[in-house]
Amino acid sequence: MSVVRTVATGVVVQLRQMRGTPDWFLALFTAPLTTAVFVTIFLHAGRGDLTAYGVLAPALIALWQMSLQTAGELIAKDRENGSLEALLAAPAPFAALLGGRVLAVVAVSLVAFAEAWAVGWALTGSPVDVAHPWVFLLVLGLTALAMTGWAGVMACVFVLARSARTFQNSLSYPFYVLGGVLVPVSLLPTWVEWPSRLVFLSWSSDLLRDALAAGPVVGLGARLAAVVGLGAAGYVVAHGLLGRTLQRVRRTGSLAHA
Amino acid sequence: MPELTTPAPEATGSVRRPSPGRRPSPGRIVAAASRVALADLRTVYTPLTWSVGWLxxxxxxxxxxxIIGLLLDDREALVRLFVGQAVMVAVVEVFMSVASTTWERSTGTLALLVSAPGPLWPVFVGRSLQWIPSGVATSGVALFVVGPFLGVTWTVGAAVAAGLTVLLTACAMYGVALSLAAVVLRGPRWRNIVSNVAHTLVMLVTGVTVPVATWPGWVQALAQTLPMTHGLDGVRALQAGGGPGAVGEPLLWAFLTGAGWFALAALGFTLFGEAGRRDGTIDLDE
Structure with a gap:
């Protein structure tokens, strides 16, 4: 079975599994309300000019939530429901199948962008303009791919260190601050800004905000390279960890033990 | 915000059995169920996961x-948003009771509870109590430990009064969460959606982020039925320098509205139990 076909199978399988399970779509239920929270804060402060920030942030939060938190549990769930052994024994490459499944979750999470945009429009009476649509789409695509890589990392971490699941709830707001999803990291103290630059989301957030604004997008190439580089790091780490994870569960005979 | 998906542990400790033919009092049932709640809390959190992870x-x-205040370049907004969220986090945790109520169904104990001689509602009032102390503690750390770093300071008297106000607010909002839980018991797979959507709505309309007066009249009326609106008013009054007397009226309203929600929750659980007995759906999956 070719890698592409396996990825496609992963996408289809994941979409089937998600159907009828509301929890997978939690972020899509809350994104419109979170948009209302942010946009009303800005409108109340008389800063309608920040509406784009209030629309973008909930969409990025949904992307982060669904990708890293939900997709990160995939291997753990396979292990719990006893399908991991069969998937590993099958001739199709497991990494490609996992990648396809994560990609499906990330793709669904992009619906939050449309939701947030519609709510922003409803609250302000005018839609948020996308001044640089091609830059916006390019950054969004690269961000989704970077998310996919890091979700793969989380999937392995949850298996390698079971205690990591206890800290799953902690993966949200610290990264929303460091990722500058609402408040640009340049407004934060220097000691926060520096580590935030190691989080690909901080580059994505700034670029997406610039793509919405009328002014030129300065330094596009270097900033895109940062997203690509940090995203690629996710794939490298995920690849290494996946091999180690599977080797370990085979060696310890804990493949089917959740 | 994701749910803590920890399977409900078995109850620890012994529960004194009522003599045959006598219905146990609601108070005794709440006390017994609260031991389960405590056991749950010990399973969900260790001191490390609570203090490093959750807190x-x-x-x-x-x-x-x-820090939205930094974006707005408005110090007043920063304080307003900080205080609102610091109280809100207690409510967020209390709303986890929507999910933990349904654990009785997933662990298969619900049918036994419904067939037991005592009323059903005190069981659910007691079995999710664990979120209140945890929520009040996190809120307290935010208000009184993090607050001073952001320039939000308190006198000792104001801090004590604010702490008690947060406690009452969390207890009263527990009634709201239980009312929702009574509905969600009929469709447990919706527990996380309902819990998260509900607490985000509370954040939106009760003055956590923007004043209640910002909203249309019907939303303001809805906000007045929620204890959070009144409790938060009290904490804001204290933070602004009002004496402990400033919280008297908000506390009274928080208490009264909370009592109303508890009554609604008790009715909801009772109706759920009766309907389940009638049509035999207590233990059936959705």
Whole structure:
């Protein structure tokens, strides 16, 4: 079975599994309300000019939530429901199948962008303009791919260190601050800004905000390279960890033990 | 915000059995169920996961909203958003009771509870109590430990009064969460959606982020039925320098509205039990 076909199978399988399970779509239920929270804060402060920030942030939060938190549990769930052994024994490459499944979750999470945009429009009476649509789409695509890589990392971490699941709830707001999803990291103290630059989301957030604004997008190439580089790091780490994870569960005979 | 998906542990400790033919009092049932709640709390959190994992996440949530004040370049907004979120985090945790109520169904104990001689509602009032102390503690850390770093300071008297106000607010909002839980018991797979959507709505309309007066009249009326609106008013009054007397009226309203929600929750659980007995759906999956 070719890698592409396996990825496609992963996408289809994941979409089937998600159907009828509301929890997978939690972020899509809350994104419109979170948009209302942010946009009303800005409108109340008389800063309608920040509406784009209030629309973008909930969409990025949904992307982060669904990708890293939900997709990160995939291997753990396979292990719990006893399908991991069969998937590993099958001739199709497991990494490609996992990648396809994560990609499906990330793709669904992009619906939050449309939701947030519609709510922003409803609250302000005018839609948020996308001044640089091609830059916006390019950054969004690269961000989704970077998310996919890091979700793969989380999937392995949850298996390698079971205690990591206890800290799953902690993966949200610290990264929303460091990722500058609402408040640009340049407004934060220097000691926060520096580590935030190691989080690909901080580059994505700034670029997406610039793509919405009328002014030129300065330094596009270097900033895109940062997203690509940090995203690629996710794939490298995920690849290494996946091999180690599977080797370990085979060696310890804990493949089917959740 | 994701749910803590920990399977409900078995109850620890012994529960005194009522003599045959006598219905146990609601108070005794609440006390017995609260032991299960305590056992749950010990399973869900260790001191490390609570203090580093959960508390760290909650503190960052409060900071995330407070720094919107930096974006607005408005010190007043920073304080307003900080105080609102610091109280809100207690409610967020209390709303986890929507999910933990349904654990009785997933562990298969619900049918036994319905067939037991005592009323059903005190069981659910007691079995999710664990979120209240945890929520009040995280809120307290945010208000009184993180607050001073952001320039939000308190006198000792104001801090004590604010702490008690947060406690009453969390208890009263527990009634709201239980009312929702009574509905969600009929469709447990919706527990996380309902819990998260509900607490985000509470954040939106009760003055956590923007004043209640910002909203249309019907939303303001709805907000007045929620204890959070009144409790938060009390904490804001204290933070602004009002004496402990400033919280008298908000506390009274928080108490009265909370009592109303508890009555609604008790009715909801009772109706759920009766309907389940009638049509035999208590233990059936959706």
């Amino acid at each position: 760290g996440r909650i503190v960052t949530q409060v900071v995330f909203f407070a």
